[in-house]
Amino acid sequence: MPKTYILGGYQSDFARNWRKEEHNLRDVMAESVYGALDAVSMEPGDIDTAHVGNFAGELYSKQGQMGGFFAEISPDFGGLPTSRHEAACASGSISILMASAELEAERYGTALVLGVEQMKTVSPVEGGDFLGTAGWYELEAEGVELPFPKLFGRLGDVYDDRYGLDPAHLQRLAELNYENAQRNSAAQTRKWLGDVPSDLSEGKYVAPITGRLLLRDCSQITDGAAALILANEERAAEWAEARGIDLADVPTLQGWGHHTAALTFDEKISQAQGDEYVLPHTRRAITDAYDRAGIDGHADLDAIETHDCFTTSHYMAIDHFGITEPGKCYEAIEDGRIDFNGDIPMNPSGGLIGGGHPVGATGVRQALDAWKQVTGNAGDYQVEGASRAATLNIGGSGTTSVSLIIGR
Amino acid sequence: MPKTYILGGYQSDFARNWRKEEHNLRDVMAESVYGALDAVSMEPGDIDTAHVGNFAGELYSKQGQMGGFFAEISPDFGGLPTSRHEAACASGSISILMASAELEAERYGTALVLGVEQMKTVSPVEGGDFLGTAGWYELEAEGVELPFPKLFGRLGDVYDDRYGLDPAHLQRLAELNYENAQRNSAAQTRKWLGDVPSDLSEGKYVAPITGRLLLRDCSQITDGAAALILANEERAAEWAEARGIDLADVPTLQGWGHHTAALTFDEKISQAQGDEYVLPHTRRAITDAYDRAGIDGHADLDAIETHDCFTTSHYMAIDHFGITEPGKCYEAIEDGRIDFNGDIPMNPSGGLIGGGHPVGATGVRQALDAWKQVTGNAGDYQVEGASRAATLNIGGSGTTSVSLIIGR
Numbered sequence: 001m002p003k004t005y006i007l008g009g010y011q012s013d014f015a016r017n018w019r020k021e022e023h024n025l026r027d028v029m030a031e032s033v034y035g036a037l038d039a040v041s042m043e044p045g046d047i048d049t050a051h052v053g054n055f056a057g058e059l060y061s062k063q064g065q066m067g068g069f070f071a072e073i074s075p076d077f078g079g080l081p082t083s084r085h086e087a088a089c090a091s092g093s094i095s096i097l098m099a100s101a102e103l104e105a106e107r108y109g110t111a112l113v114l115g116v117e118q119m120k121t122v123s124p125v126e127g128g129d130f131l132g133t134a135g136w137y138e139l140e141a142e143g144v145e146l147p148f149p150k151l152f153g154r155l156g157d158v159y160d161d162r163y164g165l166d167p168a169h170l171q172r173l174a175e176l177n178y179e180n181a182q183r184n185s186a187a188q189t190r191k192w193l194g195d196v197p198s199d200l201s202e203g204k205y206v207a208p209i210t211g212r213l214l215l216r217d218c219s220q221i222t223d224g225a226a227a228l229i230l231a232n233e234e235r236a237a238e239w240a241e242a243r244g245i246d247l248a249d250v251p252t253l254q255g256w257g258h259h260t261a262a263l264t265f266d267e268k269i270s271q272a273q274g275d276e277y278v279l280p281h282t283r284r285a286i287t288d289a290y291d292r293a294g295i296d297g298h299a300d301l302d303a304i305e306t307h308d309c310f311t312t313s314h315y316m317a318i319d320h321f322g323i324t325e326p327g328k329c330y331e332a333i334e335d336g337r338i339d340f341n342g343d344i345p346m347n348p349s350g351g352l353i354g355g356g357h358p359v360g361a362t363g364v365r366q367a368l369d370a371w372k373q374v375t376g377n378a379g380d381y382q383v384e385g386a387s388r389a390a391t392l393n394i395g396g397s398g399t400t401s402v403s404l405i406i407g408r
Numbered sequence: 409m410p411k412t413y414i415l416g417g418y419q420s421d422f423a424r425n426w427r428k429e430e431h432n433l434r435d436v437m438a439e440s441v442y443g444a445l446d447a448v449s450m451e452p453g454d455i456d457t458a459h460v461g462n463f464a465g466e467l468y469s470k471q472g473q474m475g476g477f478f479a480e481i482s483p484d485f486g487g488l489p490t491s492r493h494e495a496a497c498a499s500g501s502i503s504i505l506m507a508s509a510e511l512e513a514e515r516y517g518t519a520l521v522l523g524v525e526q527m528k529t530v531s532p533v534e535g536g537d538f539l540g541t542a543g544w545y546e547l548e549a550e551g552v553e554l555p556f557p558k559l560f561g562r563l564g565d566v567y568d569d570r571y572g573l574d575p576a577h578l579q580r581l582a583e584l585n586y587e588n589a590q591r592n593s594a595a596q597t598r599k600w601l602g603d604v605p606s607d608l609s610e611g612k613y614v615a616p617i618t619g620r621l622l623l624r625d626c627s628q629i630t631d632g633a634a635a636l637i638l639a640n641e642e643r644a645a646e647w648a649e650a651r652g653i654d655l656a657d658v659p660t661l662q663g664w665g666h667h668t669a670a671l672t673f674d675e676k677i678s679q680a681q682g683d684e685y686v687l688p689h690t691r692r693a694i695t696d697a698y699d700r701a702g703i704d705g706h707a708d709l710d711a712i713e714t715h716d717c718f719t720t721s722h723y724m725a726i727d728h729f730g731i732t733e734p735g736k737c738y739e740a741i742e743d744g745r746i747d748f749n750g751d752i753p754m755n756p757s758g759g760l761i762g763g764g765h766p767v768g769a770t771g772v773r774q775a776l777d778a779w780k781q782v783t784g785n786a787g788d789y790q791v792e793g794a795s796r797a798a799t800l801n802i803g804g805s806g807t808t809s810v811s812l813i814i815g816r
Binding site for chain 2: 001002024026055056057058059061062063064065067068069070071072075078079080081082083084085086087088094097098100101102104105106107130132133134135136137138142258259260261262263264267268271280281284395396399400
């Protein structure tokens with residue numbers, strides 16, 4: 001297959017509140033688009049196609065058709081083919097898959113992928129209700145307070161029923177993500193805590209949310225955008241040569257996997273009965289990515305950015321990435337393998353719990369962080385010597401799973 | 409480029425009201441998916457990837473993440489990679505482009521594309537407000553009654569300013585679409601009228617909507633779904649052989665064009681100043697499709713399915729397809745060239761005004777109608793001997809334009 005190169009990108013500060021700053025979606029898209037173009041020294045006219053990942057702009061901002069903002073940002077984008085893609089919290093990764101499919105199909109030479117979500121426009125209760133449209137709203141969310149914490153609490157219940165689940169292990173995953181976020185200057189929670197372990201054991205962080213989940217187990221809504229610039233081999237080679245960069249040093253999308261399970265949590269778990277994995281299609285997305293990258297598994301990865309919308313989904317990712325046997329995720333937590341200085345660091349950026357979860361931006365942010373790691377651009381959260389990183393981005397209660405492998 | 413074959417598809421009856429039938433989105437998606445599978449004698453397990461075109465399900469049905477419905481329809485769809493695409497009223501065509509990009513990139517062998525929109529869930533005023541999210545809601549729709557009729561009325565104003573615009577020509581376009589719809593057993597308006605020309609000249613059909621537009625100038629909201637099954641050459645050849653069909657008789661996507669203009673009508677028209685076409689990016693989408701199909705222009709087409717959300721957008725399409733010189737669309741109306749029995753019939757199906765406009769389904773419905781024409785499956789609205797047909801699908805006030813050319 002033709003290779004998709006990743007030239008660079010941009011992330012907004014996920015601690016911001018755009019409405020308070022009097023910024024609308026156009027403003028924030030403009031900042032991110034120019035931020036990404038500046039990062040790779042390109043101009044609007046260098047971009048051939050643009051893809052927007054966004055979940056529920058119609059609800060949070062009463063706005064669809066976001067591809068139309070490009071030509072509002074600059075007349076130089078006039079005519080640029082654009083589209084918007086949605087698979088709930090996996091919208092960003094789906095956008096990357098669509099952009100890379102267009103490049104591989106030789107339709108275009110360069111692509112800009114922008115993930116964006118403005119969520120701080122409504123009350124937490126209303127925002128939580130909107131998130132219910134990522135499940136089967138009528139059956140799982142209508143009239144239900146905080147439907148998604150409930151659904152991901154149940155993911156913990158499934159682990160507990162099958163294998164047992166010690167709350168201390170979930171607490172450690174919260175700590176890990178908060179700790180890592182302290183090093184990330186774009187992370188939502190970077191200034192929230194002093195001493196992470198003790199702060200997370202007391203006060204508001206242990207307030208019960210629902211079921212087994214406390215506040216510390218949950219990623220927080222926020223406003224955020226992330227952008228990536230992709231290119232096919234010909235354009236990447238031109239770009240690299242003009243900048244004196246060796247093309248071999250430009251990361252590529254080495255592998256990917258994409259599978260969708262049933263929308264409702266009940267049906268999903270029912271269809272997964274008898275499988276050794278709790279979310280078999282999530283596992284398959286990861287193993288497909290391994291296969292396409294031509295690697296054996298997690299031992300060939302230097303870092304993972306995973307979808308910790310809740311500590312329970314982070315817990316699930318550990319065995320689904322093959323880091324432990326199915327159900328034995330706790331082993332990797334206890335032995336520190338997934339810590340920042342461990343063998344296979346998970347979420348060096350702070351992930352969603354530490355970094356923030358602006359839904360449509362998350363998958364793009366993960367891929368950008370993978371790019372940062374393998375190019376040595378991750379600053380204070382750089383994993384030393386990283387050359388290959390993976391992402392896992394989940395939409396709905398484990399409904400859409402996309403895993404990407406980015407490396408040099 | 410690898411070819412994308414179009415095996416067949418399904419359209420729901422656009423005269424239906426799903427809520428009154430107590431059908432939810434899952435039910436209707438199931439009907440359309442099985443309708444398409446039955447049409448081509450395939451099973452769920454034969455489908456490799458699925459794409460949903462939908463505009464504003466979050467608003468009309470409080471539902472996103474529609475790709476998750478597949479595994480709710482049948483466990484045999486469990487794991488099927490799915491995604492949803494949005495570009496307002498061009499969402500269906502964008503979904504076809506994404507599906508064909510995946511096939512051309514050799515990611516999958518077969519793809520199901522489902523366009524769907526349930527709009528009869530709210531009052532016309534609220535539904536019209538929701539449509540405002542296809543423009544820049546804050547600037548063009550907030551507090552504005554019927555924002556889209558206003559915007560497309562202004563498209564007529566631009567023609568009037570540049571070239572003059574006789575209301576009789578718009579009336580004739582309304583007649584043409586209503587007349588053609590009488591032959592289409594899935595058209596929304598097929599039973600609405602007796603004698604089309606006289607009925608459309610009186611009563612409710614001439615009620616003023618806004619600006620220059622009367623009720624007869626407007627497509628009507630409705631509920632609808634359409635599905636298409638696509639395949640790469642290898643899978644299409646297997647499929648054709650098993651059914652004793654000559655692969656050369658299976659239509660392909662011969663060409664396509666896709667461009668996006670500015671979101672707001674003002675900025676769009678401002679950026680188009682000096683161009684001989686009112687919507688230059690729409691023109692370019694069509695000429696790109698011609699170029700990719702390797703044809704000279706409309707003379708090589710046997711039929712066109714165009715986006716007549718309003719008579720003004722149908723009027724625009726005439727010169728943008730090159731049927732007349734820019735601004736001289738009226739010539740093709742006066743000489744009957746675009747009539748059902750003319751040289752280049754436009755909207756033999758009845759288009760959006762006659763057939764109905766369930767937003768996310770429209771682009772898929774257009775492509776299905778093109779497929780029907782070139783395979784001799786259009787029944788009472790068959791254009792005799794058609795072998796190549798084009799579509800034009802527009803999202804927003806001329807923001808996203810996609811043109812497809814389907815032929816044998």
